[in-house]
Amino acid sequence: MFSSFMTNAWISGTIVAMLAGAVGFFVVLRGASFAAHAIPNGAFAGAAGAYLVGISPLVGLVSFALLSALGIGVTSRRTRNDVATALSLVAMLALGAAFLSVSLIYEPTINALLFGEILGVSSSQLAPVLILGVVSVAVLGWFYRPLVFTSVAPELARARGVNATVVDVAFLVVVALATALTVPVVGALLTFSLMIGPPAAARILVARPGWAVAGSVGLSLVTVWVSIGASYALNLPIGFFVGALGAVFYLGARVAARRRVTRPAT
Amino acid sequence: MSDHEPSTALLEVRDVNVSADGRDILRDVHFSINHGEFTGLIGSNGAGKTTLFRVILGIQEHASGEVLLHGEPLTRSNRSIGYVPQKVLFDPDLPIRARDLVALGADGHRYGLRRRPRALHDAVDEMLDAVDAGAFADRRVGSLSGGEQQRVLIAHSLISRPELLLLDEPLANLDPGSVQEIIALLHRVAQRQRVAILLSAHEMNPLLPVMDRIVYVANGHVASGTTDEVVRPSVLSALYGHHVDVLRVHGRVLVVATALPVGPAPNDEHPEFVVE
Amino acid sequence: MGWLFEPGWWANGTVRTALLVGFVVAVTSAVVGIFTVMRGQSFAGHALTDVATAGGAGAFLAGVAPLVGFVGGGVLGAGAMDAIGVQRVKGRDIATGVVLGAAMGLAALFLFLSARSSSASGTTQLVLFGSIFTVSPSTLPEVSWLSGAVLVTLAAVARPLLLSSLSVELAAARGVRLRSVGLIFMVVLAVAVGMSAIVIGAILSTALLIGPPASALRVARRVGRAVALAAGLGVLATWVGVLFAYDSYYWFPSHRSLPVSFFVVAAIVVEYLVASVLRRRTRPAPVAASEPEGWT
Structure with a gap:
């Protein structure tokens, strides 16, 4: 499990977990779950397109994730947010289906893209993954205050002169970058689970935003580490464990919170 | 209008208590409303006016007390009570015209897709005319101004011919002209249809000419009666838990907190602002 | 017209089945979709498609009829979302997300296991992307029954549903049982998307559920007309998509045809753009879309 060829898996899994945990906290705070679900699917289409033209999948992942994010950002200014997201989602997925039908990709490759592959990041890709991860976290840190402010009280934020559009787009770009890095490891369909489960659980358990981010990152790390280990030991797709652990953490947090409430009020 | 018999009250609220998260929202609330009267429910934001409406509508759990309509306990979803909620925002993308919303006031709770009878269409037109909304009857509700939406909502609530109409802060966010128009319209409709009105507001002055009775909410308690009976320093000071003065200036009533608190009430809400 | 209809189009049984099934599914999706979009439940609508997919994958693995898996999975998912709190606007996104995340994990497991246990390839793509050309004529009666139901x-429940979509307070004051009406709608939604997911694939299911209704809601002023327009737009997009997918076989020398979903989604996007342009021309000063508070 800790042999040399697994080193990449542990390193990339750790980077991805920290990134998804941090970004996911804001996804949950802003109620942007649908976008966080749609962008990985766009990234999947990008990877399929990259295979078609024969370039690095990471390029396809990043460019299509960004394209999806901007598509959602631009359309949602004209119409309801969820409708804009749904339309962007199906458009990207349909494009991905078209790419798949005209290119010859082995089914295991497709399955790996959809459901995750612990060896999905090769050692040559480790450097770009690390750099993009650091960039995402830096952007997140730069926008931390306005992000929290516009998420919690959009009217007040506007009154204080925060440009909501800039914050919105910057946030979607960060989601896109984090997504592009996460998809090769946990898969296009499960990236979303990693971004929702741990932060949703952390948010229930912790009241202060800073602590909640930390809790989210912590739970996300546990999720990914346990999933890599279990996936390796049982030879089952990592995505299953990520999805299951996310739900378990959330339900556990709900139960814990209910116990706290039923304690005599002070 | 106030030559009523208290025993034949339309609505009677008896000793209602409501609490949430261990905090009392309403305490021993007690008042009654008579047929065809215009009652103002006055109190600052967060005083519990919306909660009180929800109790009267039978959609709010309350710890104790009861609400009687015609002397009978309330059943959920009473057709005799109409309701205009606070700040309903209609999405401009909704394909619902003003007249559709009014028609839903008559059959929005019915299952099935029966054809609407001719009489209902006539009643909708009549209602829209009664609230001066005929001109924008065929426009989407989401595209109407706040005052226009308010009229359509009033027509929606009145089409089921209620005996009591509850309006939650209908005057908030309206310009002064619209405020006067809505009040005049409500007064007119109330008299024509013999419907009692309970209207909540944080500002009592625009209502003074039409109000038969006042229900004043503060600190979760209420005081009710005619304006002259309730808006007095002794009554309001007891309600707030410390001394307030009532000033009458140019036909307007101002409730002003005084610096000296009466009794130990350091944690109670201070009306240090000038109410009305 | 010969350039538009490639050889064999009129005599092809597969094409005829695709057109008929596409018609039924497009109409059903449009009617359900109008309420889905009005209630702001597009995410739940899409998520139920994926949840149904997990059920479908499980059915493949267990050897049960796929339709049972798809519809059963969707209904279970709707129940789970309701239990977690899809009724409250605040927690709705999270409730949907958590159920969706768990279902995706299950789908991954089922598809992996069925790929390992059977030599049949392409299960994954069939379940995820579907193809209207692989529908057997015998599914048509089943699909019609479900659509009718x-x-x-x-x-x-149309009128209480409509009123509660407009404003929960107004509906509650009228005595509408919000929770029952909301749950009935979620189950109806689950059945509709589960059915369409198996027939036309998960992508198209969401596309037909959201696209045509969103376009219709932009231009129609009355609910009845919006429903009719959405159904028309959905059927048009589906048929155009089937036609182009059929024709695309002859476009490339390699005879590798493009998927139906690609053309249908392209048609839906074009319809949506046209509807948006029409709306701007009829209503020069659009009111800023306000996020509807208090909706369920």
Whole structure:
């Protein structure tokens, strides 16, 4: 499990977990779950397109994730947010289906893209993954205050002169970058689970935003580490464990919170 | 209008208590409303006016007390009570015209897709005319101004011919002209249809000419009666838990907190602002 | 017209089945979709497609009829979302997300296991992307029955559903049982998307559920007309998509045809753009879309 060829898996899994945990906290705070679900699917289409033209999948992942994010950002200014997201989602997925039908990709490759592959990041890709991860976290840190402010009280934020559009787009770009890095490891369909489960659980358990981010990152790390280990030991797709652990953490947090409430009020 | 018999009250609220998260929202609330009267429910934001409406509508759990309509306990979803909620925002993308919303006031709770009878269409037109909304009857509700939406909502609530109409802060966010128009319209409709009105507001002055009775909410308690009976320093000071003065200036009533608190009430809400 | 209809189009049984099934599914999706979009439940609508997919994958693995898996999975998912709190606007996104995340994990497991246990390849793509050309004529009666049930149920609750979509307070004051109506709608939605997911694939299911209704809601002023327009737009997009997918076989020398979903989604996007342009021309000063508070 800790042999040399697994080193990449542990390193990339750790980077991805920290990134998804941090970004996911804001996804949950802003109620942007649908976008966080749609962008990985766009990234999947990008990877399929990259295979078609024969370039690095990471390029396809990043460019299509960004394209999806901007598509959602631009359309949602004209119409309801969820409708804009749904339309962007199906458009990207349909494009991905078209790419798949005209290119010859082995089914295991497709399955790996959809459901995750612990060896999905090769050692040559480790450097770009690390750099993009650091960039995402830096952007997140730069926008931390306005992000929290516009998420919690959009009217007040506007009154204080925060440009909501800039914050919105910057946030979607960060989601896109984090997504592009996460998809090769946990898969296009499960990236979303990693971004929702741990932060949703952390948010229930912790009241202060800073602590909640930390809790989210912590739970996300546990999720990914346990999933890599279990996936390796049982030879089952990592995505299953990520999805299951996310739900378990959330339900556990709900139960814990209910116990706290039923304690005599002070 | 106030030559009523208290025993034949339309609505009677008896000793209602409501609490949430261990905090009392309403305490021993007690008042009654008579047929065809215009009652103002006055109190600052967060005083519990919306909660009180929800109790009267039978959609709010309350710890104790009861609400009687015609002397009978309330059943959920009473057709005799109409309701205009606070700040309903209609999405401009909704394909619902003003007249559709009014028609839903008559059959929005019915299952099935029966054809609407001719009489209902006539009643909708009549209602829209009664609230001066005929001109924008065929426009989407989401595209109407706040005052226009308010009229359509009033027509929606009145089409089921209620005996009591509850309006939650209908005057908030309206310009002064619209405020006067809505009040005049409500007064007119109330008299024509013999419907009692309970209207909540944080500002009592625009209502003074039409109000038969006042229900004043503060600190979760209420005081009710005619304006002259309730808006007095002794009554309001007891309600707030410390001394307030009532000033009458140019036909307007101002409730002003005084610096000296009466009794130990350091944690109670201070009306240090000038109410009305 | 010969350039438009490639050889064999009129005599092809597969094409005829695709057109008929596409018609039924497009109409049902449009009617359910109008309420889905009005209630702001697009995410739940899409998520139920994926949840149904997990059920479908499980059915493949267990050897049960796929339709049972798809519809059963969707209904279970709707129940789970309701239990977690899809009724409250605040927690709705999270409730949907958590159920969706768990279902995706299950789908991954089922698809992996069925790929390992059977030599049949392409299960994954079939379940995820589907193809209207692989529908057997025998599914048409089943799909029609389910559609009929969905439409009748929806007609029964239409007015309370409409009023509660407009404003929960108004509906509650009228005595509408919000929770029952909301749950009935979620189940109807689950059945509709589960059915369409198996027939036309998960992508198209969401596309037909959201696209045509969103376009219709931009231009129609009355609910009845919006429903009719959405159904028309959905059927048009589906048929155009089937036609182009059929024709695309002759476009490339390699005879590798493009998927139906690609063309249908392209048609839906074009319809949406046209509807948006029409709306701007008829209403020069659009009111800023306000996020509807208090909706369920």
